[in-house]
Every structure is written in structure tokens, then in C-alpha cells.
Amino acid sequence: MSKVKYYYDSETLSYRRIEQKKGRKFGFAILGVLGAFLAGFVLLLIYLNIPQLETPKEKAYKRELDNMKLQYELMNKQLKKDHAVLAEIAERDDNIYRLYFGAPPIPGEVRGAGYGGVNRYKGYEGYDNSEMIIESQKQIDKLTKQIAIQSISLDEIKNLAEQKEELLSTIPAIQPIQNSNLKRMASGYGWRSDPFTKARKFHYGMDFSAATGTPIYASGNGTVTRADANSSGYGKHIRIDHGFNYVSLYAHLSKYNVKKGQKVKRGDVIGYVGSTGRSVAPHLHYEIFKDGERINPRNFYYGSLTSEEFNEMLKASSLINETLD
Incomplete structure (x- = not known):
């Protein structure tokens, strides 16, 4: 409860109550609101410009994002190894096995072809890490297609091998030193x-x-x-x-x-x-x-x-x- 203030009126020789003007009260209220708004705005600017200030939820999201990036990096490294192994198989297939049996090598543009036509990766677009995700998916699709091509080639070689037993016995096939x-x-x-x-x-x-x-x-x-x-x-x-x-x-x-x-x-x-x-x-x-x-x-x-x-x-x-x- 606010205190009531009085003043002494010398003319009436009595104390009179001091009445505050309504406009003044309203002004103080406006100043208070403006002050609070200004203080909040300043605090918001400070928060937005200090990156290390993160909420627990934001920290959890960041850890999850960092882990996802790490997993994609590891997956891409494995994909590169798989591509290297498949390239070695393809080299042997074209330069040895297919030549063994008189079959023409598979053209490089066929082995290395991707998927044309409709955009297969549209669903991955619009995110912060879209480029990384799309590139990984492209590598997986390319590897899958190359494996399918190699599988067909090996089936063809198997059929030819059954007909050319003599050829297999003549081609160099063992290490010359035990x-x-x-x-x-x-x-x-x-x-x-x-x-x-x-x-x-x-x-x-x-x-x-x-x-x-x-x-x-x-x-x-x-x-x-x-x-x-x-x-x-x-x-x-x-x-x-x-x-x-x-x-x-x-x-x-x-x-x-x-x-x-x-x-x-x-x-x-x-x-x-x-x-x-x-x-x-x-x-x-x-x-x-x-x-x-x-x-x-x-x-x-x-x-x-x-x-x-x-x-x-x-x-x-x-x-x-x-x-x-």
C-alpha cells in the first residue's frame, strides 16, 4: 500500500493531502515499459552475437549434427575403398578374363555411367548439408550399378570358361616362386x-x-x-x-x-x-x-x-x- 503524503497549508492552517497528477503516473508507466523493452532488446542482441551461448537443446542438436557429419565422412571413405576394389576387379575383368575368352572389354562409359533423366535426389535438397548427402547417395547408386554390370560380366565369363578349358590351362595363372x-x-x-x-x-x-x-x-x-x-x-x-x-x-x-x-x-x-x-x-x-x-x-x-x-x-x-x- 502506497504511503499518503500531506503538506501544511498556511492559509487554512491545516494539513492537506498531496494528490498526484494522473498524467504523471501514466508517464512513469510508459517510461517503465520502454525501459523494460530496451533492456530486453539489448539482452537479445547480446545473446544473438555471442555464439557460445547455446541452449541445452541447441547443444544436443549440434552434437547430433556433428555425429552425422562424422558418419558421412566415414561412409564416404569406405565408399572410396569399395570403388578402388571394384576398379581392380574391373581391370582384371577387362584385361584378363574377357581377353582370355575373346570377349570385348566393357566400355568405360558403361562401367562409369550414372543415372540420367529425372532428378533422383530432389528429396535431399534444401538442407544445410544437402550437397554432402546427395554426393554420398550418388556414390552409393554408382557403386550399385557398377556391381550389377560386373555381375553380368562375370556370368558371361563363366559361360565362356565352360567352353574354353584349353585356353585356361595355357594362360599364366600361378606365382612362379612358391x-x-x-x-x-x-x-x-x-x-x-x-x-x-x-x-x-x-x-x-x-x-x-x-x-x-x-x-x-x-x-x-x-x-x-x-x-x-x-x-x-x-x-x-x-x-x-x-x-x-x-x-x-x-x-x-x-x-x-x-x-x-x-x-x-x-x-x-x-x-x-x-x-x-x-x-x-x-x-x-x-x-x-x-x-x-x-x-x-x-x-x-x-x-x-x-x-x-x-x-x-x-x-x-x-x-x-x-x-x-
Whole structure:
């Protein structure tokens, strides 16, 4: 209850009550409202301009969003790995399996084609992270389509394989050095450091480090076309013509177990590891030719390696190291 105030009136010699003017009361009320509004506005500006001030609900949303972004990043990394594995399968399919059976390679535009026509990703548009989500979905769709194409190709290869048993027996298909005798995969196909000049040089085969005298096996049926040391750098080496425009080469041998013109079968011992020719240590340098061109031998071991051994061989052969020849 507000206090009542009085003043002394000298004319009437009595106390009179002080009456407040209504306009003044209204003015104070307006000032109070304006002050409260101004204070609220200032606090709102401060809140909006200080990002670290977040409500618990906003913090929860932010954590959820950060987790979603992390999951998408991990998924995209896995998709890239899956694409790399599928690309490796496609390379072997086009350059080995389909060539084995005279089937034309699948065109790159077919393997890499996406989905045309209607916008399949319209439902993902309009969000803060739409671009990331759409790109991930595109990669999934592309991978799905490529897997379907590869599956159809493998079905075709299976049908052709049933008709060409003879061809399969001739194509190089095993590792020329047994894993039990292998010290290590010294170097693979690709750009490597030359052991003599230390310069980068393209290495056209695979080097298998093994002790002198380790048996070397023919990787497929065929006819020995060379068993001599008359090719620069190779030292004592053997070449086998497998037919169908495939030739395998085995270099730096210590001695031969076959001679020119001899017919051999896959798994026959044709020679022994050495370090003849341009070599810095005992090893086998192995090459494969198709239509006169040297190609990567790593895709020609399906007949002798388990999937785990093949994966280990891929890792070792891809290392950028120094060759032994």
C-alpha cells in the first residue's frame, strides 16, 4: 500500500493531502515499459552475437549434427575403398578374363555411367548439408550399378570358361616362386628406384627375392621360345609362349631346367633363381607380355594364391621401393 503524503497549508492552517497528477503516473508507466523493452532488446542482441551461448537443446542438436557429419565422412571413405576394389576387379575383368575368352572389354562409359533423366535426389535438397548427402547417395547408386554390370560380366565369363578349358590351362595363372620359398616381394610393376643409378625408372615386371637355386615354375602351359643369356640385362632367362598372344619371361636365373622348343605344363620346374645379368641380389624378375606389350603380372596369380595371400601380394607390389635389377 502506497504511503499518503500531506503538506501544511498556511492559509487554512491545516494539513492537506498531496494528490498526484494522473498524467504523471501514466508517464512513469510508459517510461517503465520502454525501459523494460530496451533492456530486453539489448539482452537479445547480446545473446544473438555471442555464439557460445547455446541452449541445452541447441547443444544436443549440434552434437547430433556433428555425429552425422562424422558418419558421412566415414561412409564416404569406405565408399572410396569399395570403388578402388571394384576398379581392380574391373581391370582384371577387362584385361584378363574377357581377353582370355575373346570377349570385348566393357566400355568405360558403361562401367562409369550414372543415372540420367529425372532428378533422383530432389528429396535431399534444401538442407544445410544437402550437397554432402546427395554426393554420398550418388556414390552409393554408382557403386550399385557398377556391381550389377560386373555381375553380368562375370556370368558371361563363366559361360565362356565352360567352353574354353584349353585356353585356361595355357594362360599364366600361378606365382612362379612358391610362397614357402619366397623371402619377400622385392618390387612390383610401376615406377621404382633403379638400384644402380638411383633414378626413377619404370619397372615392367615383379621381383621375387629368393635364395639362389630356388625352383622356378612355369606359370602356364606353353612352348619355350628362349633359354639363353642374349638379352640385355636379363642374364640367363627363359621365355614361354603360351599361345593366344601371351608370353611369360623369367630372368636372372642361375641355371636352366628346359631348352628352347621344349613344351612345358603349368607347375613344371623350368629353372632356378640366380643373380645373373643386371642384378644386385638373387631374385626372379618375372614379366608377362600380351600382344607384344608388357602388362602388370599381379593379376595372373589366381591359380596359386588364397585371397589373403593375394591381398598381401598386392600391398607388397605397390610399395614405391628400389628394384633388384
